[in-house]
Amino acid sequence: MTDLDVAKAQARAPRLPGDRPAPVPALEVSDLVVEFGTGESATRVVNGIGFSIAPGESFALVGESGSGKSITAASILGLLPDDARIASGSIRLGGDELVGLGSNALRSYRGARVGMVFQNPLASLDPSFKVGNQLREIIRIHRPDVRRARQEQIAREWLGHVGIADAPRVLAAYPHELSGGMRQRVMIAIASLSQPALLIADEPTTALDAVIQKQILDLLRSVIAETGSSLLIITHDFGVVSYVANRVAVMKEGRLVEQGPRASVLSAPREQYTRTLIDAVPEIGTRFALERAGQPRRLGVRAGTSSCAAPEDAAAVAIGAEAVSAEGEHTASAPIPAPPILTADRVRKEFVVGGIGTGQSKRSFLAVDEVSLEIRRGEVFGLIGESGSGKSTFARLAGGLLPVSGGAVDFAGAPLSALKGRSLRALRPRFQYVFQDATSSLNPRVTVGEQIVRPVVRFGKARSVREGRARASEVLDLVGLPASYFERYPHELSGGQRQRIGIARALALEPELLILDEPTSALDVSTQATILNLLLDLRERLDLTYLFIGHNLAVIEFVCDRIGVLEAGRLVDVFDAPDLFSPERSAVTRSLLGAILPIERSATTLLRGSSADMSPSL
Amino acid sequence: MGTLKHIGWRLANILPVLLIVSVLTFLIGRLTPGDPIQGQYARTFTPEQIEAIRDSYGLNLPLWQQYVKWVADLFVAGGGKSIVQDAPVFDVLWPNFLNTIVLTVAGVLICAVVGITIGTIAGANHRRAADRFSMLFVQVGSNLSVYWFGLILIWIFALQLKWLPVSGMQSRNGGGFGDLLAHLILPGISAALISMLVLARFTRIGIVQESHSDYYKTFQSQGAGRFSLLGKHVGRNILPPVVNIIGLEIGTLLTGVLFVESVFNWPGIGTQLLNAVNGKDYPLIQGGVVLIALVYLVVNLVTDIAVDALNPRLKR
Numbered sequence: 023m024t025d026l027d028v029a030k031a032q033a034r035a036p037r038l039p040g041d042r043p044a045p046v047p048a049l050e051v052s053d054l055v056v057e058f059g060t061g062e063s064a065t066r067v068v069n070g071i072g073f074s075i076a077p078g079e080s081f082a083l084v085g086e087s088g089s090g091k092s093i094t095a096a097s098i099l100g101l102l103p104d105d106a107r108i109a110s111g112s113i114r115l116g117g118d119e120l121v122g123l124g125s126n127a128l129r130s131y132r133g134a135r136v137g138m139v140f141q142n143p144l145a146s147l148d149p150s151f152k153v154g155n156q157l158r159e160i161i162r163i164h165r166p167d168v169r170r171a172r173q174e175q176i177a178r179e180w181l182g183h184v185g186i187a188d189a190p191r192v193l194a195a196y197p198h199e200l201s202g203g204m205r206q207r208v209m210i211a212i213a214s215l216s217q218p219a220l221l222i223a224d225e226p227t228t229a230l231d232a233v234i235q236k237q238i239l240d241l242l243r244s245v246i247a248e249t250g251s252s253l254l255i256i257t258h259d260f261g262v263v264s265y266v267a268n269r270v271a272v273m274k275e276g277r278l279v280e281q282g283p284r285a286s287v288l289s290a291p292r293e294q295y296t297r298t299l300i301d302a303v304p305e306i307g308t309r310f311a312l313e314r315a316g317q318p319r320r321l322g323v324r325a326g327t328s329s330c331a332a333p334e335d336a337a338a339v340a341i342g343a344e345a346v347s348a349e350g351e352h353t354a355s356a357p358i359p360a361p362p363i364l365t366a367d368r369v370r371k372e373f374v375v376g377g378i379g380t381g382q383s384k385r386s387f388l389a390v391d392e393v394s395l396e397i398r399r400g401e402v403f404g405l406i407g408e409s410g411s412g413k414s415t416f417a418r419l420a421g422g423l424l425p426v427s428g429g430a431v432d433f434a435g436a437p438l439s440a441l442k443g444r445s446l447r448a449l450r451p452r453f454q455y456v457f458q459d460a461t462s463s464l465n466p467r468v469t470v471g472e473q474i475v476r477p478v479v480r481f482g483k484a485r486s487v488r489e490g491r492a493r494a495s496e497v498l499d500l501v502g503l504p505a506s507y508f509e510r511y512p513h514e515l516s517g518g519q520r521q522r523i524g525i526a527r528a529l530a531l532e533p534e535l536l537i538l539d540e541p542t543s544a545l546d547v548s549t550q551a552t553i554l555n556l557l558l559d560l561r562e563r564l565d566l567t568y569l570f571i572g573h574n575l576a577v578i579e580f581v582c583d584r585i586g587v588l589e590a591g592r593l594v595d596v597f598d599a600p601d602l603f604s605p606e607r608s609a610v611t612r613s614l615l616g617a618i619l620p621i622e623r624s625a626t627t628l629l630r631g632s633s634a635d636m637s638p639s640l
Numbered sequence: 641m642g643t644l645k646h647i648g649w650r651l652a653n654i655l656p657v658l659l660i661v662s663v664l665t666f667l668i669g670r671l672t673p674g675d676p677i678q679g680q681y682a683r684t685f686t687p688e689q690i691e692a693i694r695d696s697y698g699l700n701l702p703l704w705q706q707y708v709k710w711v712a713d714l715f716v717a718g719g720g721k722s723i724v725q726d727a728p729v730f731d732v733l734w735p736n737f738l739n740t741i742v743l744t745v746a747g748v749l750i751c752a753v754v755g756i757t758i759g760t761i762a763g764a765n766h767r768r769a770a771d772r773f774s775m776l777f778v779q780v781g782s783n784l785s786v787y788w789f790g791l792i793l794i795w796i797f798a799l800q801l802k803w804l805p806v807s808g809m810q811s812r813n814g815g816g817f818g819d820l821l822a823h824l825i826l827p828g829i830s831a832a833l834i835s836m837l838v839l840a841r842f843t844r845i846g847i848v849q850e851s852h853s854d855y856y857k858t859f860q861s862q863g864a865g866r867f868s869l870l871g872k873h874v875g876r877n878i879l880p881p882v883v884n885i886i887g888l889e890i891g892t893l894l895t896g897v898l899f900v901e902s903v904f905n906w907p908g909i910g911t912q913l914l915n916a917v918n919g920k921d922y923p924l925i926q927g928g929v930v931l932i933a934l935v936y937l938v939v940n941l942v943t944d945i946a947v948d949a950l951n952p953r954l955k956r
Binding site: 149 | 766767853854855857858859860861862863864865868872873876877952953
């Protein structure tokens with residue numbers, strides 16, 4: 023019986039009250055209130071929530087950023103930030119009350135009874151010590167009696183458990199020498215080596231690629247099956263919920279909106295909010311289902327529902343409504359022989375590291391290896407690959423942000439990669455970038471309006487600052503933000519709003535091509551949906567061409583007309599979106615396809631119209 | 641192997657700096673207005689005698705030849721002859737230079753120990769009373785001037801409490817190492833004050849930042865104690881910036897020492913250079929500047945090598 027079977031069996035067999043004495047829950051949270059600050063100014067971030075997790079159960083706590091889900095997880099072991107505190111309520115771990123315990127008493131529960139895996143594997147190991155040292159330290163905490171040789175052995179065994187084959191190399195490595203997925207495996211080993219009764223995973227895969235995400239989730243499932251731990255997984259993605267959880271609780275603004283078994287929440291959510299979150303997950307085939315149903319291609323727009331708005335910003339509502347009322351969508355996936363706007367001809371990019379003054383020997387690696395492709399005017403071209411496949415490097419080459427090492431890039435007939443200085447600058451307003459990290463791509467000390475105006479004036483798109491301001495309020499309107507946002511600073515905006523500013527800044531120059539480098543990878547699934555809808559909407563209104571870089575095939579398939587797949591710098595596959603399932607697809611494409619976490623709805627979903635076609639068997 | 645290569649590279653980097661320093665030092669001496677031989681003694685000399693003196697010191701040669709001769713003198717002739725004291729410059733400077741180094745080392749030790757301690761107390765008690773109090777002390781202390789602070793220390797500890805000597809390096813009737821230490825405390829603290837507070841700030845910020853890092857949470861969630869979290873993980877991760885700051889602050893501290901010497905009547909190179917400037921004794925000034933520049937370079941070199949050695953990304 024595999025771990026999956028165990029999970030299924032547990033989901034299938036609910037314990038009936040009175041059947042036998044109910045086992046003590048692994049975790050029981052009741053009426054929990056967490057506040058930031060004290061007295062009058064205190065703000066409640068967790069407001070009276072309660073749930074319980076049975077032994078061996080996988081429980082998902084779902085919500086958008088700011089919903090209080092991570093604070094809930096942190097409060098269990100008393101790991102709240104300095105200015106936050108548990109105001110009232112109870113947290114019982116296997117029957118022991120944890121609220122009110124001093125930090126010394128809590129310490130005996132940390133690690134030993136509850137293990138935690140955090141979101142960012144790149145930062146959750148100490149960068150200054152070797153992995154082996156860190157593992158041994160943790161083994162020493164839990165088993166102070168064992169000798170060093172035995173510690174070493176336990177560490178090696180656990181690396182084996184988490185699927186690391188070359189344990190000696192990993193133990194002798196510093197964290198920076200390991201990939202993100204590898205580090206998350208080490209983290210899982212650290213969290214579970216004391217075989218705790220409860221494993222808390224706080225967005226364990228949000229920072230990872232789709233392919234790695236699935237591996238890590240598989241690993242979590244097998245580890246809890248092996249150790250018999252319960253799992254509390256914090257996530258914003260219903261795809262993850264569908265893949266690992268037995269039961270789900272949905273959190274919004276510090277309160278639980280609803281909770282229940284996975285199947286019933288996924289297939290028949292009682293709350294509109296839950297439905298919005300579920301519908302925000304892009305799924306393979308959704309666009310074609312919508313097409314057949316005569317609906318515009320927007321996430322969250324389902325037959326019978328007109329809401330596509332994520333609750334995060336009301337602006338999305340306006341866009342959604344507009345989208346619905348827009349006249350029939352033109353089918354861009356039909357092969358219209360449009361002229362190419364961007365042509366890459368055997369483009370190479372070699373990076374040289376080391377050399378004089380670095381103490382390292384000089385070596386080079388090929389980030390982009392002879393990539394040739396054509397982006398046609400008016401299409402959305404998707405470029406997908408795992409991290410390190412060279413997709414972001416290619417994006418930079420395509421817009422002349424990096425010089426090519428070989429080959430050529432042409433933009434609308436101009437030899438972009440051969441141009442320099444003034445002539446390259448003259449071309450720049452015609453293609454613009456939107457980056458993944460909306461926060462760091464905005465200047466924190468300049469109002470967002472000013473950041474839109476500056477390039478407009480600089481490139482001569484407006485003759486005066488006043489004209490630039492007029493243009494800025496136009497584009498703010500285009501991206502669904504009120505003109506009053508002009509005077510705000512980036513930190514006053516939410517992640518989704520910041521990305522809208524990033525898009526507005528690009529659009530202000532009236533570009534023909536937008537290069538979107540993972541524009542939604544850092545966002546919640548619900549925010550991602552509003553941004554994707556916005557991008558689709560803008561493309562129709564403004565006749566834009568997109569080069570869309572991503573690592574999630576479901577997103578790429580939903581947005582793009584043609585898709586290119588990169589692996590280790592090489593373009594291994596190019597195809598039209600409808601041909602995704604064609605047998606000619608490369609192994610890489612198929613592994614990306616296999617990494618998608620579809621939302622498994624039960625049969626009742628079939629009654630809900632077009633969504634029946636949305637979960638193809640993979 | 642990489643490490644040795646790296647150190648070699650750092651050493652090689654020093655050569656151009658040395659060249660620039662030597663040229664600048666040389667020019668400082670030659671381009672400043674005033675002439676040692678036109679001072680008050682000159683009135684008693686005939687023009688022929690003055691010419692002879694100028695010739696004997698090479699002051700009539702073209703500038704570049706003077707430079708070459710000067711550099712050569714640094715190596716073979718003890719930095720040339722002091723105009724006022726009629727002895728090789730380095731022979732004149734050396735004993736006082738050692739005294740300055742003694743005071744500087746004492747200052748650096750006080751700076752490192754007290755600075756890191758204050759910073760650790762503040763950082764480990766972030767936003768609590770101990771932190772607020774330490775930072776108040778740091779705020780106030782940063783605004784004191786070295787002169788004033790030194791005098792206040794003398795007044796309190798030497799004149800009122802009579803715990804420590806007022807000035808100088810040794811008691812009149814001599815005395816051993818203990819006597820030296822007693823003389824070192826007040827000037828050491830005065831010289832270290834500003835750098836110590838800078839270091840305290842950096843240590844505090846480093847501890848606060850590292851305590852909010854993800855790896856801290858990892859070990860905290862595994863039940864690691866506060867001592868091991870602060871001592872091992874935070875300590876190791878703030879070590880490179882702390883070493884860097886200490887290295888930078890040694891320079892500041894050395895500048896402070898030159899002033900402190902005059903307050904505490906410490907027989908160091910600072911006092912000597914002050915006299916040399918008054919007497920327009922170019923060779924002595926230049927020799928002193930070269931010595932101090934060498935200290936800066938060595939400190940920077942050692943700091944760079946230490947910081948590199950602490951960076952796991954530069955290993956293997």
